Amino acid sequence: MRVVIAEDLALLRDGLIRLLEAFGFEVVEAVDNGPSLLRALTAHRPDVAVVDVRLPPTFTDEGLKAALEAREQVPGLPVLVLSQHVEQLYARELLSDSSGGIGYLLKDRVSDVSQFVDAVRRVAGGGTALDPDVVAQLLTRHAREEPLQALTPREREVLGLMAEGRSNAAIASSLFVTEKAISKHTNNIFSKLGLPPSEDDNRRVLAVLAYLGA
Amino acid sequence: MIDGDRGGEVVRTGLLTCVRGLVQVVVAQAVCIPLFVLTVLSIAFIPLGVGVVLAPVVLLAVRGVANTQRVWAAEWSGVPIPVPYRPEPDTRSPFRRLWWLLRDPATWRDVLWTVVNIPLGLLLGLLPAAMLVYGLEGVLVAPWLGRITFYGWGPFWPVDRFGPLSVAAAVALGAALTAFSFKAGPLVLKGHALFGQSLLAPARTTLALRVRELAETRSETVDASAAELRRIERDLHDGAQARLVALSMNIGLAEELMKRDPRAAQELLAEARSASGRALSELRDLVRGIHPPVLAERGLDGAVQALALTLPLPVDVRIDLPGRAEAPVESAAYFAVAEMLANIAKHSAATRAWIQIEHARDRLLMIVGDDGTGGADPAAGGGMRGIERRLAAFDGTMAVTSPPGGPTIVTMELPCALSSPRTSPSSGTG
Numbered sequence: 001m002r003v004v005i006a007e008d009l010a011l012l013r014d015g016l017i018r019l020l021e022a023f024g025f026e027v028v029e030a031v032d033n034g035p036s037l038l039r040a041l042t043a044h045r046p047d048v049a050v051v052d053v054r055l056p057p058t059f060t061d062e063g064l065k066a067a068l069e070a071r072e073q074v075p076g077l078p079v080l081v082l083s084q085h086v087e088q089l090y091a092r093e094l095l096s097d098s099s100g101g102i103g104y105l106l107k108d109r110v111s112d113v114s115q116f117v118d119a120v121r122r123v124a125g126g127g128t129a130l131d132p133d134v135v136a137q138l139l140t141r142h143a144r145e146e147p148l149q150a151l152t153p154r155e156r157e158v159l160g161l162m163a164e165g166r167s168n169a170a171i172a173s174s175l176f177v178t179e180k181a182i183s184k185h186t187n188n189i190f191s192k193l194g195l196p197p198s199e200d201d202n203r204r205v206l207a208v209l210a211y212l213g214a
Numbered sequence: 215m216i217d218g219d220r221g222g223e224v225v226r227t228g229l230l231t232c233v234r235g236l237v238q239v240v241v242a243q244a245v246c247i248p249l250f251v252l253t254v255l256s257i258a259f260i261p262l263g264v265g266v267v268l269a270p271v272v273l274l275a276v277r278g279v280a281n282t283q284r285v286w287a288a289e290w291s292g293v294p295i296p297v298p299y300r301p302e303p304d305t306r307s308p309f310r311r312l313w314w315l316l317r318d319p320a321t322w323r324d325v326l327w328t329v330v331n332i333p334l335g336l337l338l339g340l341l342p343a344a345m346l347v348y349g350l351e352g353v354l355v356a357p358w359l360g361r362i363t364f365y366g367w368g369p370f371w372p373v374d375r376f377g378p379l380s381v382a383a384a385v386a387l388g389a390a391l392t393a394f395s396f397k398a399g400p401l402v403l404k405g406h407a408l409f410g411q412s413l414l415a416p417a418r419t420t421l422a423l424r425v426r427e428l429a430e431t432r433s434e435t436v437d438a439s440a441a442e443l444r445r446i447e448r449d450l451h452d453g454a455q456a457r458l459v460a461l462s463m464n465i466g467l468a469e470e471l472m473k474r475d476p477r478a479a480q481e482l483l484a485e486a487r488s489a490s491g492r493a494l495s496e497l498r499d500l501v502r503g504i505h506p507p508v509l510a511e512r513g514l515d516g517a518v519q520a521l522a523l524t525l526p527l528p529v530d531v532r533i534d535l536p537g538r539a540e541a542p543v544e545s546a547a548y549f550a551v552a553e554m555l556a557n558i559a560k561h562s563a564a565t566r567a568w569i570q571i572e573h574a575r576d577r578l579l580m581i582v583g584d585d586g587t588g589g590a591d592p593a594a595g596g597g598m599r600g601i602e603r604r605l606a607a608f609d610g611t612m613a614v615t616s617p618p619g620g621p622t623i624v625t626m627e628l629p630c631a632l633s634s635p636r637t638s639p640s641s642g643t644g
Binding site: 053054060061084085087088089092107108111112137140 | 487490491494495498501502507508510511512516519520523524526
């Protein structure tokens with residue numbers, strides 16, 4: 001799988017390259033600023049990009065902006081954004097085109113290597129990987145609102161893991177129940193949130209989006 | 215052509231000066247005379263009680279005229295006159311308002327200016343126009359009138375006696391006077407502005423008062439930032455630093471155990487990783503408390519939007535900022551709004567909150583409201599008092615209305631200029 005990395009700190013950049021290469025990714029380019037990130041993304045069209053939010057020249061949200069712009073030019077380009085802090089505002093901006101292939105994680109999640117690599121693969125496959133911090137904020141913020149109150153505590157737990165971007169199998173194993181039980185929960189969640197049944201896997205993204213947009 | 219343009223410019227400013235001078239005449243006679251009479255009467259009526267209500271109205275009207283004069287002096291003659299008044303007290307009591315006005319030396323200097331301006335405004339206001347009219351008369355009227363009848367134009371030119379020579383001289387002198395009036399008019403007007411400056415600008419006592427006020431807010435700011443630094447030092451020392459020590463200790467131990475007891479080593483490493491996670495999250499909270507990253511990245515607009523998103527209740531956000539304020543002001547404004555929102559979440563029992571931020575007349579206006587139970591009191595100390603002090607460091611103000619039973623509305627104002635138009639997008643409500 002071909003990866004583009006954008007990270008301005010050389011130490012972290014080298015670490016990311018070593019980590020991803022150890023897991024069989026091919027790092028086609030590693031850049032250290034916003035403009036060259038945009039160029040690299042549109043030129044290489046990688047299978048996935050791992051991008052730091054804060055990049056030169058402005059050291060603000062240059063990486064996020066470059067990623068959003070690249071996704072405008074190359075729709076659906078999978079981007080995993082890493083940040084020293086997570087903001088719902090940024091999560092909402094990233095998920096706004098609902099075409100999937102988006103990840104937004106705290107930088108420290110890199111330390112759990114296998115989960116991080118899993119998140120990169122998920123984003124590359126068109127899925128989402130949302131940081132548990134963002135998800136937790138969403139669930140507390142909307143806990144008072146109508147549709148969510150209809151959910152049972154277990155269903156809320158499942159929605160939380162779903163919002164992080166986990167598959168039913170992964171959710172089942174982390175809650176120590178069968179995958180069948182999880183799919184029953186997810187169907188209940190979809191119907192309580194008013195998302196009509198369809199074969200579309202993006203209903204999971206829509207469920208999260210419904211909360212981000214609310 | 216350049217000379218022609220310059221000539222046109224001179225004539226234009228000359229004419230404008232005449233009009234402005236005449237405006238000053240009207241102000242001096244039609245405004246200053248009645249205002250002065252009213253001032254004297256209303257102050258004389260204070261013992262009778264009527265004056266208590268009347269005097270503040272009249273004195274504020276005097277301030278209005280004086281402020282107009284300050285603006286005109288700056289715009290017409292380039293003479294800056296700072297506004298010297300003491301800050302308005304936050305009270306509706308007529309006695310306290312009267313006391314505030316009577317105690318301010320600027321009030322008495324305003325009144326003195328009103329009196330002196332009655333003759334001086336008339337004289338200096340008429341002069342530019344009078345010179346111009348008299349000059350033009352010499353060119354256009356005197357020669358003709360001199361032919362018909364005896365006409366003594368100018369101090370020494372009886373126009374009818376010397377025939378063509380005197381006519382030519384009258385025209386020449388009139389033209390010279392006209393040209394002179396164009397040049398001298400603005401100077402006369404500036405003279406009037408300088409007279410205004412001598413009375414309407416802050417007096418020495420006002421400056422002394424302002425210096426004391428600044429010294430107070432500065433020492434509060436210095437104290438507050440010293441305390442803040444101590445807090446950061448303590449948090450780093452007891453938190454992240456201690457965790458990192460424990461972390462490196464665990465890693466060192468794991469290194470030792472690797473060969474003898476791989477299982478125990480693995481457990482230690484897992485522990486080390488979670489300790490590093492906690493250290494990072496502590497550092498993150500610390501950074502957020504000093505200067506939230508989203509504020510640096512998106513400015514006040516984005517940071518407040520992001521803040522609203524994290525609140526456990528719906529918040530309407532309306533922000534209209536054409537640019538960004540300077541970093542310290544922006545930071546003070548952000549923490550003020552953050553504190554108010556935290557109060558709402560903690561104490562108000564509100565179901566909705568709203569934030570409105572706009573910039574007008576060089577002031578940043580922030581209004582935070584909720585539909586909660588009210589009863590918020592900044593005098594009780596705590597976070598609100600701290601914010602009030604922090605805003606005061608920038609000459610900002612805070613007003614709280616929070617009757618028992620609600621709603622609570624906090625209005626905060628910070629004087630500041632905005633720079634560079636915003637570049638980042640901002641979106642809807644939270």
